Amino acid sequence: MSEEPQTENLPVNRAPHPAEWIIGAASALGVLALVAYLAVTAMTEADGPPDFEIAIDDVLAGSGGWHVRVTLRNVGDKTAADVMLRGEVGAGETSELTFDYVPAGSTRRGALVFAREPDGLELSVRSYTDP
Amino acid sequence: MTGHGRFAPQTPALLRDAGRAIGGALVFSLPMLMTMEMWQLAYTVQAWRIAVLVAVAVPLLVGLSHVIGIGRRRKLAETAMDAFFAFGIAAFTSAVVLTALGVLAPGMSVDEIIGKIAIQSVPAAIGALLARSQLRSGADETLGDREETYAGELFLMMVGALFLGFNLAPTEEMILISYLMTEWHGIALMAISIAAMHGFVFAVEFKGGSELSQDTPWWSALLRFTLPGYAIAALISLFLLWVFGRTEGLAIEMVAMAVVVLAFPSAIGAAAARLIL
Structure with a gap:
């Protein structure tokens, strides 16, 4: 040099x-x-909003309760942030899960935990923000 | 610990080399040692990805040691010794600093501690190795004698891309930025990256830059040096995103965008490496 x-x-x-x-x-x-x-x-690229597909991968009995492992796929055209997923069992128990980011076309995984065996579980996305 | 200054001439050679290497490791890796995401990678990323990173880093360090290896031809064993010395110093420096910062503490699993040190060791080892060529005192400067080759230039670009890419790849922002951008932004960013790389090395006449002779047209330099440099930066970016688990579950167009985002700093790193080394 x-x-x-x-x-x-x-x-x-x-x-x-x-x-x-x-x-x-x-x-x-x-x-x-x-x-x-x-x-x-x-x-x-289409200009539609985010849209979600929810799949239950597995239900496991853990020591603290029942773990419902879920995969969330964004099948829409836009990335969604702070996606809040709620699970409700018939007996009135609810559990919530928030994903930081779910980009368009991408998947994210996580788990909801319930105290009792989650029979008749209903899963739905309740809110998200635009990043 | 700012041991990269001047040593009295009577400092034993090994101690002096170790001091320089520690200095280099610190200068190059402190931004990463003090970044939260870098610590988290130790437990958010599968151990085998970190193993792949280290496995790629070792031949890279040996190559770097060879390319910056001073003047005389050296045996592979000597070059490899230098690289492993740098890696050892890097691991030691990372362990000491992370412990001093309280990032390594009793009660953490062995996996977590080793992971944290291993990830930090890679950029720190690059620093430790470069310290011996860049931070040496004026008297034993011999780097200017190094003969530059085409393969050597591409290799240095790879090291530069890896180093600057490493600074940024673990951060949440790389992915977040790619969500903010449209594909048109991405194409513009590619153009900016390539123009910046080309300008850095050939146009603005930095010290260490390459001046084109009259027989060499600009497009020839662009095709033979700048575009391969950008391709290397993009591939290194993809590799780093993969190692750090950032591509997991990501749609392919999102991966492409994240690569373009990270390739920007990586390309600048690649160009800077050609100037500095």
């Missing part, structure tokens, strides 16, 4: 090896593909 290297000796100014062009072309294609992908996604 003490001496400025000779300009002609820098790798950029030497006669390029064919591999440099191949790597360069491959990189250019990759970058263009990413731009094209983003552009196509942007143009085909």
